[in-house]
Amino acid sequence: MTHDHDLVLRPTAAQTTAALNPPAGRNGGDLVVETLTGLGATTVFGLPGQHALGMFDALRRSSLRYVGLRVENNAGFAADAYGRITGEAAPLLLSTGPGALMSLAALQEAAAASAPVLAIGSQIPVAGLGGGRHGYLHELRDQQASFRDIVKSVHTVRTQSQIPSAIAAAWESALTAPHGPVWVEIPQDVLLAETTLPVVTAMDATPEDIAPRPELTAVAAHLLANAERPAVIAGGGVVRSDASGKLLALAERLDIPVVTTFGGKGAFPWEHPLSLQSWLEDRHTTDFLEDADVLLVVGSGLGELSSNYHTFAPRGRVIQIEADAGKLESNHPALGIHADARLALQALLETVPERRDATAAERVSAVLTKVRDRIAAQDLGLEQQIVAAVREALPERSPSFWDMTILAYWAWSAFDAKHPNTMHSAQGAGGLGYGFPAALGAAAADPSRPVLAVSGDGGAMYSIAELATAKQYGLDVTWLIVDDGGYGILREYMTGAFGEATGTELSRPDFVALAESFGVPATLTTPESLSADLAKSLATPGPSVVVLPALLRMFEPTHL
DSSP states (O other): OOOHHHHHHSOOHHHHHHHHSOOSSOBHHHHHHHHHHHHTOOEEEEOOOGGGHHHHHHHTTSSOEEEEOSSHHHHHHHHHHHHHHHOSOEEEEEOSTHHHHTTHHHHHHHHHHTOOEEEEEEESOGGGOSSOOOOOTTOOSOHHHHHHTTSSOEEEOOSGGGHHHHHHHHHHHHHSSSOOOEEEEEEHHHHHSBOOSOOOOOOOOOOOOOOOOHHHHHHHHHHHHTOSSEEEEEOHHHHHTTOHHHHHHHHHHHTOOEEEOSTTTTSSOTTSTTBOTTOTTSHHHHHHHHTOSEEEEESOOOOTGGGTTTTOOOOSEEEEEESOGGGTTSSSOOEEEESOHHHHHHHHHTTOOOOOOTTHHHHHHHHHHHHHHHHHTTOOHHHHHHHHHHHHHSOTTOOEEEOSSHHHHHHHHHOOOOSTTOEEESTTTOOTTOHHHHHHHHHHHOTTSOEEEEEEHHHHTTSTTHHHHHHHHTOOEEEEEEEOSBOHHHHHHHHHHHSSOOSOBOOOOOHHHHHHHTTOOEEEOOTTTHHHHHHHHHHSSSOEEEEEEOOOOOOOOSOO
16 A cells, blocks of 8 residues: 555656755755755754854755854844744754853743744864863863753754754754743754755755644633633733734624733733733732632733732733643643633634623723822823833834833833734843844844834843844844833832942943944933934934933832
């Protein structure tokens, strides 16, 4: 009997001829770039290093586009953003030891935010592996161990024949829900050695979807249909799985209020009558969610930021849909459904009957009024003015990338992202320096629209070198730097806790002159002219910088 898969595996005469006569001058690095091309990659990020030169030499013989950044951590942030914007695995090419380790903070953010990054690092020669102290340059006793606690999976190569399979397995792992970073390492001599292996052709490493158990969605549908005061918390999983349309359909079918987490910005229309927006750090929102008799949590682990710093204590029945099995019921008992958000919401849509609640929109409006009144009583007009100016200047479908800075903390709660997958920040791992290099990765992913990056002066200093990258590749990113003379949020935290701040005041450059020294146009703006200056910069192709000297304050927390 002949099976279909027998026919698929049988090569054509032309394929056989090509395989028997591979082109000369190829090395292990060619197998890497051929495998990436065969998997569908078009762009790679990274930074060359001595042990990785085999991969970088092979790039010039490939069709892959290379975007090289100046610091490995920034290259990781750029790959993270590329993965978020495209939904594809973003290859990140790194060298051994110091070069590899410099990417760890970026990979931690990718892991926390479920961004598919395929990190491929070099290693010392095979003879030096095994934990001995041979004294090779960049040698680590166990390089994998530094990555194993961060990435989803580790894939080790020791011979050239292992390269295609290892990279394909890593690719599939990165794109299996929940998405995330993976690590492949290949020794220097394996990359440099000439190869007689055939050219790697198209490969299939498509992951299987995580479908919900039908008995669980049946229970969830029953609970939602019979609830008196249901509510939804929509997290980043809704955005990552492209499930915002299904969430909207379910909310309208059930008349159910929806709040989005900071990672789920844009998952639900901001001005919808059922939208509680993103005011998760407000006690009025927390009280509303605690009062729900059935709470549907989709694509969120209800971590620190999504639970008003773990003060949230639901009193009703919780249903949690989550692709990361480790997050199921990790913070609250629930009906845990391990599934991709899109598939689970589709199953609910096919199961639940319509449910009408004439009071839902009115209750949502009442909560938002209380939130607005609380903020209005704190004399924070400047901060609200600046958030509004940024929103006014930014085209609706342009993505924005926010560093860990006071304006970003405001944006988590108060910024209307307009559309799914357009607002991103480093709130997953919380490291500084994310905004600008991530925006560069997004601009490389989609050059059809301008990208906004937002940083404070402290965070900006992490990625000043990438102004050279932006200029070199002509990436269409406008970088808003809010200059308050230091680490503003830490200054505020320390003053509040100890009465005085230590280590938060910073000497910094003239950011306008510094940007111009890279050949990047820059503007010094004011709160009153911010919207016009930002809009002009965003409308002008290529990189630009807008500097806003301003001392911003956070709204009062409600979790203390």
